[in-house]
Amino acid sequence: MAFRDGPFENIKVPLVWTAAVTVVVAAVGCVLLLLSDARAQTSPYQPVRAGVETVVGPVGGVFAAPVRWFGHASDYVGGYFFAVSENRRLKRELAELQPWRDQAIALKNVNARYEAMLGIRSEPPVAMRTARSISDTRGPFSNARLIDVGAARGVKVGNPVINEHGLVGRVVGTSSNVSRILLLTDVASKTPVLVDRTDARALLAGDGSGNPRLEFVRGVGSIQAGDRILSSGDGGGFPRGVPIGVAARGIDGSWRVKLFSDRGAIDYVRVMLFEDFGQLIDADDLNAPPLAALDTLSDATPAQTAAITDSAARRAAARPSAPGGSE
């Protein structure tokens, strides 16, 4: 017997009900997705995201290209109109920077000598990949960008991203030719930082606004308006010392950071192919004697030995004896 001929022949479900059932089923699916997705590399849906971004990335690139061309053209024209004032400004900056350059060269020399004496293994130079921004998300719940380099050029999840002014964010997803950057302003972004003046540690937490918050600032009075904020390198996610911005009080009274990367458009960026220094060298090298420069020192002369012995004897004689017996 066909369904139409049966006792349910005249039953009609209102369309509103069927729509409501569909809404409930779809909403349950969305809730399950929310519970199972963590927006992290460990998310089971990461390949799906990567697949969609692989398709959408080139489309975004098509729209971004004319914008970039227009920007280049306006820069080219503006260069003629503002050449004189620009030239004066650059000369003034050059005059200000020349003493700094001399100091930097001298400090670099001294620093290299200290490193050799102490046997410090400094971090190797970090390779970089230049990329163009092809898509931009700016909402309160997400601040991310797509760039046009991916795993095919060595980009990995976790790589820091900078522009000419400072740190922009880090890579959170890659496909072969497209990568997703999470900006410092995203609500999910947490970056360990330090205050350059006091070496105090803090955590830079994005909240969707243009100026991320400084949380867990260590120490009393360790920060003041105008302090430079750098990446601390704690945890190994970022190299130490990448410029991030300057500290400022927000309208809510919290410490915030005016980002250096906001000084210009984030259209061209550089991906630092950075990995934690500890992962880059062999374990045997880490276990080697730390004071490598000790091998290069010559033996002490008899005069030096006598001076050291005499100095040690004087210190021992001057030390007050501990009450109640020897230490």
Next chain:
Amino acid sequence: MRRPVAVRVVGPMQWIVYPALIAVAATIVLQTPVELFGLQLPEPVIPMVLAFAWPLIRPSVLAPLVLAALGLLLDVLTWGPLGLWGLTFLVIYSVVLISRSFLAGQDTAVLFVWYAACCALAFVLAYVVMAIVAGTPASLIAVFLQVLPTLLLFPFAHRLIERFEDGDVRFR
């Protein structure tokens, strides 16, 4: 003799699929990294227009499914947690569906007030969900800067309702 009358066929392609594709295209275009004099393109939540207009046009089984798909695509495009916008759109769809009998045939000003209320509800929901997921509540100023352009999309929702509300005599 009766004159022949042109029959306008209004199927799901016209009032669901094409607007959904336009919403996707507009979302991708507005994600173009443009910065002019320090200002960037606005980033409204464009499918909100559809979540408000579709249940007013007529109840449908396809519309909530397409809304969920649009929400998921928006989550991927904006790198949000999967399900955030899908759930939000479905909540708005169900609220408007329930209040459909009150809203049908209302004045434009009344519809705008309802649209604004739906936007507020959607952003409150998204705000709470994101605060739980990310552990950091988003800046209210940033939320306002996205609510505002979303509200300005109301003329598109109104146009969609006007265009398709009477498309099928069974739902008059």
